Amino acid sequence: MYTASDLRKGLKITIDNEPYIVVSFEFSKPGKGQSLYRTKLKNMITGLTIDRTYREGDTFEPASLEERPMQFLYKEGNQYYFMDNQTFEQVVITEDSLGEAKNFLIENLNVKVLLFKDKAIGVELPNFVNLRVIKTEPWVKGDTSKADFKPATVETGYVLKVPPFIEEGELITIDTRTGEYSTRVKG
Amino acid sequence: MNIQQGLRDRRVLNKNWSLVKRHNALSQRASIIQNIRKFFIKRGYLEVETPYLIPSPSPEAHINPVVCGYWFLHTSPEICMKRLLAAGYEKIFQICRCWREGERGNKHIPEFTILEWYRSNIDYKELMKETEELILEVSESMGFKEKIKYQGKEIDLSIPWEMISVNEAFDRFTNLTLKETLEMDVFDELMVERIEPNLGIKKPTFIYDYPIERSSFAKAKAEDPSLAERFELYMGGVEIANGFSELIDPDEQRKRFEIENNIRKRLSKPVYPLPEKFLNELGQMPPSAGIALGIDRLVMVFLDKDSIDDVVSFTPEDL
Numbered sequence: 001m002y003t004a005s006d007l008r009k010g011l012k013i014t015i016d017n018e019p020y021i022v023v024s025f026e027f028s029k030p031g032k033g034q035s036l037y038r039t040k041l042k043n044m045i046t047g048l049t050i051d052r053t054y055r056e057g058d059t060f061e062p063a064s065l066e067e068r069p070m071q072f073l074y075k076e077g078n079q080y081y082f083m084d085n086q087t088f089e090q091v092v093i094t095e096d097s098l099g100e101a102k103n104f105l106i107e108n109l110n111v112k113v114l115l116f117k118d119k120a121i122g123v124e125l126p127n128f129v130n131l132r133v134i135k136t137e138p139w140v141k142g143d144t145s146k147a148d149f150k151p152a153t154v155e156t157g158y159v160l161k162v163p164p165f166i167e168e169g170e171l172i173t174i175d176t177r178t179g180e181y182s183t184r185v186k187g
Numbered sequence: 188m189n190i191q192q193g194l195r196d197r198r199v200l201n202k203n204w205s206l207v208k209r210h211n212a213l214s215q216r217a218s219i220i221q222n223i224r225k226f227f228i229k230r231g232y233l234e235v236e237t238p239y240l241i242p243s244p245s246p247e248a249h250i251n252p253v254v255c256g257y258w259f260l261h262t263s264p265e266i267c268m269k270r271l272l273a274a275g276y277e278k279i280f281q282i283c284r285c286w287r288e289g290e291r292g293n294k295h296i297p298e299f300t301i302l303e304w305y306r307s308n309i310d311y312k313e314l315m316k317e318t319e320e321l322i323l324e325v326s327e328s329m330g331f332k333e334k335i336k337y338q339g340k341e342i343d344l345s346i347p348w349e350m351i352s353v354n355e356a357f358d359r360f361t362n363l364t365l366k367e368t369l370e371m372d373v374f375d376e377l378m379v380e381r382i383e384p385n386l387g388i389k390k391p392t393f394i395y396d397y398p399i400e401r402s403s404f405a406k407a408k409a410e411d412p413s414l415a416e417r418f419e420l421y422m423g424g425v426e427i428a429n430g431f432s433e434l435i436d437p438d439e440q441r442k443r444f445e446i447e448n449n450i451r452k453r454l455s456k457p458v459y460p461l462p463e464k465f466l467n468e469l470g471q472m473p474p475s476a477g478i479a480l481g482i483d484r485l486v487m488v489f490l491d492k493d494s495i496d497d498v499v500s501f502t503p504e505d506l
Contacts, residue, residue, distance in 0.1 A: 027293070029295065032403070033375035036375055036379050
C-alpha cells in the first residue's frame with residue numbers, strides 16, 4: 001500500500017480496478033493549508049489522462065501487473081517488438097503505451113514488460129541506460145565560464161541537456177526515471 | 188593530447204556541474220539578501236536573531252516540525268519575535284533558516300530561508316504597502332526592470348499592486364462561494380487548482396481576508412469575525428509571503444491553538460506542548476502586524492527559475 005507522500009513520477013497505482021501510472025506530480029501547500037499532491041495519471045490500458053489531487057494520508061493499492069523479463073528487438077512504425085527471455089515469444093507494444101520509455105529503448109536492452117490480464121501495456125526500464133550522443137555543439141576546451149548545459153541528441157532521437165564538455169560520439173548514462181544526464185561513460 | 192591538457196580536462200570533468208551551473212543564481216541571491224537588509228536598516232528596523240532550536244513549535248494544523256533531540260527546529264521565528272514585540276521592540280526583522288518536515292517539491296524544500304518582519308502600531312493594510320515598497324526597492328537596487336518576466340509572463344511591479352479578497356477570488360475563479368467551499372471542505376484544493384494560477388500574473392497580487400479558521404495567529408476583522416486580517420502575496424502564481432494584523436488577545440490565541448491541535452489529533456499527528464511563555468507575554472504586545480516572506484521563492488521569481496533547486500546551493504538530494 002502506498003500513501004500520498006510516496007507519489008512520484010512513474011509510480012503505478014490502482015484506481016477503480018485499473019492500472020494507472022503517474023505521469024506528472026507536483027507538491028503544493030497553499031499558505032497555512034494542508035499538503036496536496038497534484039498528479040496527472042495515465043490509464044495504462046486506455047491511455048487516457050486524468051488529473052487528481054490527493055491529500056496527505058490518502059492511500060493507494062499498487063497496480064496489479066505481471067512483470068516479465070524481455071529484450072527489446074526493434075521497432076517498426078509505432079510498433080515496438082520485445083522477446084520474452086524465457087519462452088522466446090514476441091510481444092508488440094505501441095509507442096503510445098510506452099510513453100517516455102521509447103526515448104531510452106535501444107536494441108537488445110533488457111527490460112521488464114508489464115502485463116495486465118495477459119496484455120502487454122508498458123515496460124519498466126533499468127534505472128540507468130547508456131546512449132550515444134549523435135549531435136551536440138562542440139566545446140571550447142578549458143572554457144568553464146560557459147557552465148550552462150547544452151542540448152544533445154542521443155541515438156534514439158531523444159534530446160536532453162548535457163554538461164558542456166560532452167562531445168559527439170561519446171557514450172553517456174541517462175537516469176530513465178528523470179530523463180536527465182547522469183554521467184559520462186569513460187572509454 | 189599533452190599531459191597538462193589531460194590534467195586540466197580531468198579537473199573540469201570532476202567538477203560538480205550542477206553547482207557550477209548555479210553560480211550566477213547564487214551571487215544574485217546574495218545581492219538580493221544584502222539589499223533586503225539595507226532596506227530594513229535604512230527604515231530603522233532592528234535585525235534580530237532568535238533560536239532555531241525551541242521547546243514548543245508553533246501549533247499549526249498542517250505544519251510539521253523537525254524533531255531535534257528533546258526539542259524542535261523552528262518552523263518560523265514568529266513566537267520568539269512576538270515575545271520581542273511584547274517587550275517593546277517596535278520594529279524588528281530577521282532573515283533565517285526554517286525547517287518544515289516533509290515539504291518537498293518544485294517550490295518547497297524542507298530547509299528554507301525566511302524573512303520575517305514585525306512592526307508595532309500598524310495593521311495588515313499598511314504592512315501590504317511596506318511589502319510593495321520592499322520588493323520594488325530591492326528590484327530597483329538589483330537593476331531589474333519595472334516589468335519582470337517570470338516563466339514567459341510579464342509582471343509589472345509598479346505600485347499599486349492588485350488586491351483581491353478571498354471572497355471575490357472564489358466568486359471570480361471557481362463555481363463555488365467561499366461559504367460553500369468551506370462547507371464542502373475543498374478550500375485548499377480550489378485554492379491550488381483554480382485560484383493560485385491566476386494570482387500575480389500581470390501585477391503582484393495581494394489576496395486578503397482569509398477565513399478565521401485558516402489564520403491561527405491573525406486578528407479577526409471587527410466588521411466580520413468570520414474573517415481574519417490576513418493576506419498572502421503572489422507573484423506569477425507563486426506564493427511569496429503571508430502577513431497579518433497580529434492577534435494580541437492571549438485567551439483567544441489559546442483557543443485558536445487548541446483548535447489547531449484538535450485538527451492535528453484528528454489527523455493522528457503528534458501534538459506538542461503549547462508555548463506558555465509566549466501566551467503569558469502576549470497580553471503586553473501592542474497592536475502590530477507581521478509577515479513571513481520566502482526568500483528562496485522571491486529569488487526564483489526575480490531570476491525566472493521554475494524550481495527552488497535552482498536558487499539554493501545544495502538540495503537535500505545533493506547531500
